[in-house]
Amino acid sequence: MLADHKVNIKSKLTAHWACLMFLYIYADYFELKTPGKIEQIMKLKTPVGETTPGLLVIFSLILIVPSLMIVFSVLLKPKINKWSNIIVALIWSTMSVLIIIGELDDLGGWYTFYLLYQIVEVLVFGSIIWHAWRWPKHKVNL
DSSP, rough: OOOOOOHHHHHHHHHHHHHHHHHHHHHHHHTTTTTTTTHHTTTTETTTOOOOOOHHHHHHHHHHHHHHHHHHHSSSOHHHHHHHHHHHHHHHHHHHHHHHHHHGGGSTTTTHHHHHHHHHHHHHHHHHHHHHHTOOOEEEEO
């Protein structure tokens, strides 16, 4: 029989956030292969308008926070860790759902792959929330 060791909650949450970062990176990488995308980048166009230093800061924060959650999921104390995972996952999953709603009109087109990534991201966020919510408690012996 193969041993099945219990994985602690911090490792589970860390793995989830790392998974999300791979999903983000590959979705953006494949998006570069859609018609006209490179030309839009060269013209400093984004889906939300012209590229500006402020917009790049916003885009950076959107990726910095989940990146930091990989580290925070290991380092933070349990109570702060639990709630930071729940809160960040709720906020970022809401952003993903809004992106999905915005892309529904392109279903069947070039961005169907992107919609797939967004759906998987929402599922991973849901799993983060579920695992964090069910954070194991120590039994206190009286």
